[in-house]
Amino acid sequence: xxxRKIELLAPAGDPERLFMAVAYGADAVYLAGGQFGMRAxxxxxxxxxxxxAIAHCHRKKVAVHVTCxxxxxxxxxxxxxxxxxxxxxxxxxxxITADLGVFEMAKRYxxxxxxxxxTQAGVTNYAAAQSWYDLGADRVILARELSLEEIAEIRxxxxxxxxxxxxxxxxxxxxxxGRCVISNYMTxxxxxxxxxxxxxxxxxxxxxxxxxxxxFPVVEDEKGTYLFNSKDMCMLEHLPDxxxxxxxxxxxxxxxxxxxxxxxxxxxxxHGLDAALEGRPLESIWREEVDKTSHRPFSTGFFYGDPExxxxxxxxxxxxxxxxxxEDCDQEGGALLSLRNKITRxxxxxxxxxxxxxxxxxxxxxxxxxxxxxxEARVPxxxxxxxxxxxxxxxxxxxxxxxxx
Numbered sequence: 001x002x003x004r005k006i007e008l009l010a011p012a013g014d015p016e017r018l019f020m021a022v023a024y025g026a027d028a029v030y031l032a033g034g035q036f037g038m039r040a041x042x043x044x045x046x047x048x049x050x051x052x053a054i055a056h057c058h059r060k061k062v063a064v065h066v067t068c069x070x071x072x073x074x075x076x077x078x079x080x081x082x083x084x085x086x087x088x089x090x091x092x093x094x095x096i097t098a099d100l101g102v103f104e105m106a107k108r109y110x111x112x113x114x115x116x117x118x119t120q121a122g123v124t125n126y127a128a129a130q131s132w133y134d135l136g137a138d139r140v141i142l143a144r145e146l147s148l149e150e151i152a153e154i155r156x157x158x159x160x161x162x163x164x165x166x167x168x169x170x171x172x173x174x175x176x177x178g179r180c181v182i183s184n185y186m187t188x189x190x191x192x193x194x195x196x197x198x199x200x201x202x203x204x205x206x207x208x209x210x211x212x213x214x215x216f217p218v219v220e221d222e223k224g225t226y227l228f229n230s231k232d233m234c235m236l237e238h239l240p241d242x243x244x245x246x247x248x249x250x251x252x253x254x255x256x257x258x259x260x261x262x263x264x265x266x267x268x269x270x271h272g273l274d275a276a277l278e279g280r281p282l283e284s285i286w287r288e289e290v291d292k293t294s295h296r297p298f299s300t301g302f303f304y305g306d307p308e309x310x311x312x313x314x315x316x317x318x319x320x321x322x323x324x325x326x327e328d329c330d331q332e333g334g335a336l337l338s339l340r341n342k343i344t345r346x347x348x349x350x351x352x353x354x355x356x357x358x359x360x361x362x363x364x365x366x367x368x369x370x371x372x373x374x375x376e377a378r379v380p381x382x383x384x385x386x387x388x389x390x391x392x393x394x395x396x397x398x399x400x401x402x403x404x405x
Contacts, residue, residue: 006273007063010266012031013262015053016259017258018053020260020262022057023394024263025269026062028065030064030065030251031044031065033083035083065096066087066096068102068106069098072102077102080109088109088111095113095115097115103117116138116139116141119143121141129154130158146166151245165250166247169254170252233299233301235300239276261293264292264397267354285357292399319403322340323339324340333392338383339378339382341380343366346362347400348400349400350401352396352399353396356396361389
């Protein structure tokens with residue numbers, strides 16, 4: 001097996017999520033501008049924000065991949081050269097494309113930016129992967145329908161210089177490589193242009209033509225069924241198998257998800273990947289961490305076979321709530337915090353952060369910035385002080401287990 005550095009690639013849906021992903025151990029982040037990305041309803045980045053984000057990441061030695069992976073129509077295609085020229089000027093490390101025309105434009109208008117082929121391109125075999133490399137691609141993001149065995153064969157049969165990236169965590173799309181027309185047909189929102197309405201998560205029932213308004217469940221359950229709903233993917237416990245298959249980058253899905261998700265999942269995979277590279281077993285606390293984010297039931301995707309659909313419901317599991325972020329903390333744990341949700345004195349919370357393993361503690365004395373004591377902190381974004389069980393760097397998270405949070 002060739003010597004290589006495995007990249008941990010994290011989602012950055014907006015500046016806050018980018019700062020979290022970088023702080024919690026990402027080697028690279030992927031993000032989008034206000035157009036041409038597959039998550040139109042994420043916060044995304046305006047031009048100035050993107051330039052600042054790239055500069056921040058480069059100071060931290062983190063790479064930035066910019067998505068330009070929608071399937072543009074003619075009028076949209078006319079605007080892409082100017083967008084690519086800006087990426088070149090900003091120093092973006094890579095552009096992610098799915099359309100052959102955009103791929104060729106990137107060569108012309110952003111010649112110093114690496115070109116990655118999106119999972120939207122549906123690369124499922126070594127011939128397609130090698131063809132993209134021959135055309136100038138530096139990396140292909142493989143289709144999520146592939147097994148580990150198929151990935152290993154692709155690795156063995158393509159040029160050694162071609163990098164292979166795979167998704168390892170997050171939401172799965174029911175449609176082939178994410179190329180779906182259901183949303184466009186039902187709602188007019190085009191999934192291939194970043195505006196998916198996620199109709200795969202809807203609850204479906206039958207309506208008989210002559211009985212309008214009467215809904216018949218598809219299965220024997222009064223709640224109906226979720227015909228297209230897929231489980232989420234989690235490969236945290238199987239990273240050694242992915243390394244053995246020869247991948248170069250493991251990617252976390254979730255640009256539309258929260259900053260807490262970006263931090264917690266990146267943190268877990270940072271520890272998991274480091275353990276896999278060093279030949280150590282994964283500590284159970286990091287598998288428990290991904291369960292503390294908002295998620296659907298987990299599967300291992302197609303890596304070991306059919307992941308099966310989840311037809312029970314489309315709700316997320318949400319058992320934990322972020323209550324505060326650390327802004328500053330001394331070596332004894334005296335901390336200035338920024339409130340996100342109500343905290344009561346004596347309440348049991350968990351602290352987790354960059355370089356901080358999860359630790360539980362009961363909230364002690366609290367005071368506002370004027371030094372007045374607080375029995376309860378309840379005004380969102382307010383600053384207050386309390387003592388933590390240990391030193392915690394900025395952007396560390398305090399969370400509470402709360403039902404249906």
